[in-house]
Amino acid sequence: MTTTASAHPNIALIKYWGKRQIGGNIPATPSLSITLDTLTSVTSITNAAKDELLLNGERSDDAKVFDYLTLLRTEFDVPPMHIDSSNNFPTAAGLASSASGFAALTTAINHHCELGMSKAQRSDYARQASGSAARSIFGGFVGLNEPDWIAEPLLDAELWPMQVVIAVTDTRQKSISSTEGMTRSAETSAFYREWVNTTRDDFKAAQTAVADRNFPKLASLAENSCLKMHAVMTTSVPAMLYWRPATLGCIEAIRQLQADGVEVFFTIDAGPQIKAVCEPAFAAQVANVLTKVPGVLSTTTVGLGSGARIVDG
Numbered sequence: 001m002t003t004t005a006s007a008h009p010n011i012a013l014i015k016y017w018g019k020r021q022i023g024g025n026i027p028a029t030p031s032l033s034i035t036l037d038t039l040t041s042v043t044s045i046t047n048a049a050k051d052e053l054l055l056n057g058e059r060s061d062d063a064k065v066f067d068y069l070t071l072l073r074t075e076f077d078v079p080p081m082h083i084d085s086s087n088n089f090p091t092a093a094g095l096a097s098s099a100s101g102f103a104a105l106t107t108a109i110n111h112h113c114e115l116g117m118s119k120a121q122r123s124d125y126a127r128q129a130s131g132s133a134a135r136s137i138f139g140g141f142v143g144l145n146e147p148d149w150i151a152e153p154l155l156d157a158e159l160w161p162m163q164v165v166i167a168v169t170d171t172r173q174k175s176i177s178s179t180e181g182m183t184r185s186a187e188t189s190a191f192y193r194e195w196v197n198t199t200r201d202d203f204k205a206a207q208t209a210v211a212d213r214n215f216p217k218l219a220s221l222a223e224n225s226c227l228k229m230h231a232v233m234t235t236s237v238p239a240m241l242y243w244r245p246a247t248l249g250c251i252e253a254i255r256q257l258q259a260d261g262v263e264v265f266f267t268i269d270a271g272p273q274i275k276a277v278c279e280p281a282f283a284a285q286v287a288n289v290l291t292k293v294p295g296v297l298s299t300t301t302v303g304l305g306s307g308a309r310i311v312d313g
């Protein structure tokens with residue numbers, strides 16, 4: 001018997017960057033995200049003689065996945081399994097494949113092994129594999145905050161249907177994992193403490209902006225959170241410089257669109273891609289402008305999507 005689950009990546013508007021040193025992969029900052037549609041991780045599991053992992057059709061020994069199985073087995077009866085996981089978008093290039101991958105894997109295992117986990121429990125476990133995965137359990141606008149660090153849905157996708165234009169500027173895999181990067185920032189960036197302190201207020205303000213559907217407010221908070229996170233990354237030692245010239249070209253193009261009255265803002269994760277979040281009426285114009293920025297390889301426009309779910313089994 002095979003069980004298949006799917007999940008979408010999410011993009012943080014208020015970023016998570018940094019962990020508490022207390023185990024359980026507890027973030028140092030709250031975060032607020034939007035779950036996307038179209039981009040999808042599909043994960044199938046079947047019982048097997050021993051654990052095996054296929055990632056995008058190729059045998060993988062990804063320690064994060066095997067460590068996660070070990071963690072689940074400390075609590076649950078999870079037999080050896082064959083895992084087949086594929087993404088319809090580039091892996092590990094700043095498009096959060098770990099978020100959708102672990103949300104789909106947790107959802108598939110829960111159903112396959114009849115673990116009886118609620119969405120909140122799945123979010124709690126998924127977070128322990130990848131902080132952002134906790135958020136992909138839910139759709140639409142999602143918050144991840146203290147004290148329990150279990151994601152919560154804030155607003156359904158249908159109630160504020162944003163569009164996201166993703167401009168890809170480089171498809172190579174990133175050379176440093178987010179866990180390593182976060183540790184480096186905590187240990188070396190002079191701005192790290194302020195980043196953690198100010199993000200708590202940013203999260204609360206963004207929660208209000210989402211509840212009020214206040215685009216200019218959310219835009220300003222999201223761009224500032226992104227730039228603060230990148231300020232911490234670039235002031236870490238050695239510096240983590242994720243941007244390409246085209247990333248900055250896109251920021252300038254978005255600034256111009258904003259000056260022309262277009263409701264759009266940018267965000268960038270631990271990679272060179274830029275995500276332009278906009279009201280649907282402006283999506284075609286934003287995509288048209290970003291496609292023409294020198295160095296942009298492609299653009300994809302997606303909407304907001306639903307949480308992780310079983311698709312077969």
Ligand code: PMV
Nearest residue numbers: 012016130131132178269270
């Ligand atoms: O969950 P991780 O370990 O993939 O880290 C996510 C870090 C960022 O994508 C840069 C920010 C975020 O909140 O998603």
